[in-house]
Amino acid sequence: MKVLVTGGAGFIGSAVACRLLEEGHRVVVLDDLSTGFADAVPRGAAFVRGSMSEAAGVLSGQGPFDAVLHLAARALIDDSVRRPERFWRNNTVESLTLLDAVLRAEVGRLVFSSTAAVYGQPDRVPIEESAPTVPANPYGASKLAVDLALEAYARAHGLAAVSLRYFNVAGALGEFGERHEPETHIVPLALEAALGGRGEFPVFGDDYPTHDGTCVRDFIHVADVAEAHLAALRGAVPGEHRAYNLGNGAGFSVREVLAAVARVTGRRVPARVVARRPGDPAVLVASAGRVRRELGWQPARPALDGMIEDAWRFHRARPS
Ligand SMILES: NC(=O)c1ccc[n+]([C@@H]2O[C@H](COP(=O)([O-])OP(=O)(O)OC[C@H]3O[C@@H](n4cnc5c(N)ncnc54)[C@H](O)[C@@H]3O)[C@@H](O)[C@H]2O)c1
Ligand SMILES: O=c1ccn([C@@H]2O[C@H](COP(=O)(O)OP(=O)(O)O[C@H]3O[C@H](CO)[C@H](O)[C@H](O)[C@H]3O)[C@@H](O)[C@H]2O)c(=O)[nH]1
Numbered sequence: 001m002k003v004l005v006t007g008g009a010g011f012i013g014s015a016v017a018c019r020l021l022e023e024g025h026r027v028v029v030l031d032d033l034s035t036g037f038a039d040a041v042p043r044g045a046a047f048v049r050g051s052m053s054e055a056a057g058v059l060s061g062q063g064p065f066d067a068v069l070h071l072a073a074r075a076l077i078d079d080s081v082r083r084p085e086r087f088w089r090n091n092t093v094e095s096l097t098l099l100d101a102v103l104r105a106e107v108g109r110l111v112f113s114s115t116a117a118v119y120g121q122p123d124r125v126p127i128e129e130s131a132p133t134v135p136a137n138p139y140g141a142s143k144l145a146v147d148l149a150l151e152a153y154a155r156a157h158g159l160a161a162v163s164l165r166y167f168n169v170a171g172a173l174g175e176f177g178e179r180h181e182p183e184t185h186i187v188p189l190a191l192e193a194a195l196g197g198r199g200e201f202p203v204f205g206d207d208y209p210t211h212d213g214t215c216v217r218d219f220i221h222v223a224d225v226a227e228a229h230l231a232a233l234r235g236a237v238p239g240e241h242r243a244y245n246l247g248n249g250a251g252f253s254v255r256e257v258l259a260a261v262a263r264v265t266g267r268r269v270p271a272r273v274v275a276r277r278p279g280d281p282a283v284l285v286a287s288a289g290r291v292r293r294e295l296g297w298q299p300a301r302p303a304l305d306g307m308i309e310d311a312w313r314f315h316r317a318r319p320s
Pocket of ligand 1: 006007008009010011012013030031032033034035036050051052053070072073074075085090094113114115116165166167168169170179180190
């Protein structure tokens with residue numbers, strides 16, 4: 001297939017593009033490098049630096065395309081609480097412009113990076129796809145709006161659309177790993193704290209209603225997320241929009257992640273408890289039964305220590 005990957009210069013998009021190339025697909029990456037890196041685009045992929053809202057030119061100029069994998073987004077929850085307008089414009093308005101281009105160019109399949117953040121504070125865990133979607137922050141809301149648009153567009157226009165609602169993505173796929181500036185994610189920050197480069201790791205609140213008071217998240221290996229994109233491309237059904245949770249169905253608290261980082265690195269992770277971070281739900285754990293049943297996907301690398309080992313290997317190869 002010929003596939004357009006938006007956000008292919010980012011953490012997850014570069015890993016997805018890498019796996020597509022390994023499977024023999026042709027890949028064009030469209031990324032504005034707002035948080036991504038040109039050198040993260042895998043060799044073998046064509047790279048267009050530009051916004052997703054400029055996708056029409058790429059789809060008509062370099063097409064025809066069989067599919068669009070739409071990963072480009074702003075993705076930091078606390079930034080979305082402080083500057084919601086940037087998220088609504090980038091993640092929602094620009095995505096709708098991209099969808100117009102997809103329909104005009106008659107691209108048959110689209111896989112969208114949705115998120116666990118669409119569920120907000122869940123009433124029940126593990127979270128099923130049928131759970132109420134009440135986002136707790138503008139980031140989740142900006143993504144839910146696209147899920148809803150896809151639902152209607154697929155039905156009206158015959159598009160085969162899949163929303164993959166990732167939980168917390170971690171690990172690395174060889175040279176493709178987590179690399180944000182500034183970094184805000186738990187695993188890379190804990191690794192830096194273990195290396196002694198960042199001082200103490202700030203634990204955002206230890207008064208949540210969880211077994212040790214810190215937030216609980218469901219971590220999923222980026223390589224498994226990449227495989228899920230391949231499965232979604234194969235399993236997308238014309239005229240339907242399907243949403244799938246991508247998680248392991250097991251939760252780890254912030255303190256448990258710090259302990260795993262200490263185990264893997266053999267180093268102490270200095271940490272101190274600070275105030276809660278706005279917009280953080282207490283517990284997010286996926287029920288990932290639907291994606292197993294309908295797409296035949298299941299995580300091959302569910303172990304937290306394994307994800308941290310891969311992230312650690314990536315991190316040490318890029319000490320800056
Ligand atoms: N990291 C996670 O745990 C996680 C969890 C759930 C969902 N997601 C979603 O997965 C996707 C990838 O996340 P990531 O962690 O790789 O983030 P990332 O910041 O590394 O990647 C996002 C990429 O999108 C690009 N981008 C942003 N806005 C753009 C625009 N308007 N036009 C073109 N390119 C643009 C950025 O430059 C970057 O390369 C995002 O949609 C995010 O919301 C991530
Ligand atoms: O310095 C830190 C960083 C994080 N945390 C805690 O660690 C957990 C995970 O935080 P991350 O920032 O690593 O990830 P988020 O859960 O905020 O968000 C990630 O997963 C979400 C879905 O669950 C989104 O889609 C989002 O894009 C993606 O970054 C949270 O409880 C957070 O409070 C800390 O205690 N200290």
